[in-house]
Amino acid sequence: MITSRLHESSSIINPLLRLLLADFTQVFNVFLVTTISGTIFQSISEIIDDPTSIAKLLAIGLPKVM
Numbered sequence: 918m919i920t921s922r923l924h925e926s927s928s929i930i931n932p933l934l935r936l937l938l939a940d941f942t943q944v945f946n947v948f949l950v951t952t953i954s955g956t957i958f959q960s961i962s963e964i965i966d967d968p969t970s971i972a973k974l975l976a977i978g979l980p981k982v983m
Contacts (some may be wrong), residue, residue, distance in 0.1 A: 952978055
C-alpha cells in the first residue's frame with residue numbers, strides 16, 4: 918500500500934521536475950547566448966584587432982547579465 922502511494926506520487930513529481938529543469942535550461946541558454954552574442958557585437962572592433970581578447974571580453978560581459 919505505501920509502495921503504491923510512493924510510486925503514484927513520484928510518477929506525478931517526475932514530469933514536473935523535468936518541466937522545471939527544461940524551463941531552467943532554456944532560460945539559462947537564452948542568457949548565455951544573449952551575453953555571448955551581445956559581447957561579441959559590442960566588441961567586434963577589439964576582437965578584429967586582437968582575437969585573443971575574446972576570453973577576457975566574455976569574462977567581463979558574463980557577470981553584467983547575471
